[in-house]
Amino acid sequence: MKHLVSIADLTRSDAISILDTAAQLDQVTEQGAKKLPTLRGRTVVNLFYEDSTRTRLSFELAAKRLSADVITFSAKGSSVSKGESLKDTALTLQSMGADAVVIRHPASGAAHQMAHTGWISAHIINAGDGTHEHPTQALLDAYTIRRHLAPEGQDFEGLTIGIVGDVLHSRVARSNIALLSSLGAKVIVVGPPTLMPVGIEEWPCEIRYQLDDSLAELDAIMMLRVQQERMSGSFFPSSEEYSREYGLNRSRAARLPEGAIVLHPGPMNRGVEISAEVADSHRSVITEQVANGVKVRMAVLYILIGGDTHG
Ligand code: CP
Numbered sequence: 680m681k682h683l684v685s686i687a688d689l690t691r692s693d694a695i696s697i698l699d700t701a702a703q704l705d706q707v708t709e710q711g712a713k714k715l716p717t718l719r720g721r722t723v724v725n726l727f728y729e730d731s732t733r734t735r736l737s738f739e740l741a742a743k744r745l746s747a748d749v750i751t752f753s754a755k756g757s758s759v760s761k762g763e764s765l766k767d768t769a770l771t772l773q774s775m776g777a778d779a780v781v782i783r784h785p786a787s788g789a790a791h792q793m794a795h796t797g798w799i800s801a802h803i804i805n806a807g808d809g810t811h812e813h814p815t816q817a818l819l820d821a822y823t824i825r826r827h828l829a830p831e832g833q834d835f836e837g838l839t840i841g842i843v844g845d846v847l848h849s850r851v852a853r854s855n856i857a858l859l860s861s862l863g864a865k866v867i868v869v870g871p872p873t874l875m876p877v878g879i880e881e882w883p884c885e886i887r888y889q890l891d892d893s894l895a896e897l898d899a900i901m902m903l904r905v906q907q908e909r910m911s912g913s914f915f916p917s918s919e920e921y922s923r924e925y926g927l928n929r930s931r932a933a934r935l936p937e938g939a940i941v942l943h944p945g946p947m948n949r950g951v952e953i954s955a956e957v958a959d960s961h962r963s964v965i966t967e968q969v970a971n972g973v974k975v976r977m978a979v980l981y982i983l984i985g986g987d988t989h990g
Pocket residue numbers: 730731732733734735807813816944945946
């Protein structure tokens with residue numbers, strides 16, 4: 680595997696290998712090794728054309744924990760604001776000897792373009808491109824689900840996972856549906872018809888429009904952020920109405936099976952897709968998702984770059 684642009688770049692066994700490697704790295708860190716020498720002498724560039732807290736910080740921490748040199752590039756404050764193209768930015772990073780580029784971009788397809796045009800020879804990792812994919816988010820979500828619901832490393836057969844809300848604008852949902860179904864889980868997608876993408880019937884998931892009917896079946900429920908910033912029109916009458924129909928509140932959470940977990944990729948709209956009470960409840964694994972993001976991104980960097988012969 681040279682790049683990680685989409686979940687389709689991974690076979691099922693590649694995905695399992697990333698989850699297993701993350702677990703091993705977790706063990707090594709728990710035993711006190713805060714920093715590993717694996718990527719010493721390599722350069723990882725974080726190229727962020729869109730805002731991020733979790734993804735940018737966790738890639739930076741993951742690369743530093745593997746002893747790589749890390750450069751974080753934010754489009755704001757760079758020559759992108761003077762009109763520099765993605766191609767010229769890629770050529771600049773190539774000249775500087777980047778070994779890996781972690782890219783977040785508002786345009787779907789930007790990571791694919793960086794990986795497959797020949798502008799740059801570095802490994803390309805998609806940190807979220809438009810409404811297309813966010814593969815490392817899906818991997819960290821799968822890692823979190825596995826730790827809670829399949830702790831012996833068994834596969835996801837027999838697990839039912841709900842993904843709820845603004846599927847239309849969600850790269851997290853696309854990557855998760857592809858990954859979780861390939862690992863053997865049954866995926867149920869729930870949301871208003873206006874927030875379902877065209878062609879979703881062809882995706883490996885079941886589609887429902889009522890949340891209340893599905894709660895009792897779910898081993899894990901992933902609430903999606905309502906992405907107002909990507910909405911050009913009105914997709915539902917009001918936040919209050921959305922929350923009434925699709926928000927995860929205390930009474931809905933109480934109808935989940937015992938042991939069911941609640942996920943959210945962040946950032947959350949507390950009081951819209953999830954109540955503050957549920958976000959902070961014993962079922963919530965949202966802060967664990969953030970911690971697991973570092974281990975999973977370490978595993979991705981280790982597998983992609985660690986195997987290169989270099990220097
Ligand atoms: N989940 C996620 O991608 O969060 P950030 O936008 O903060 O990186």
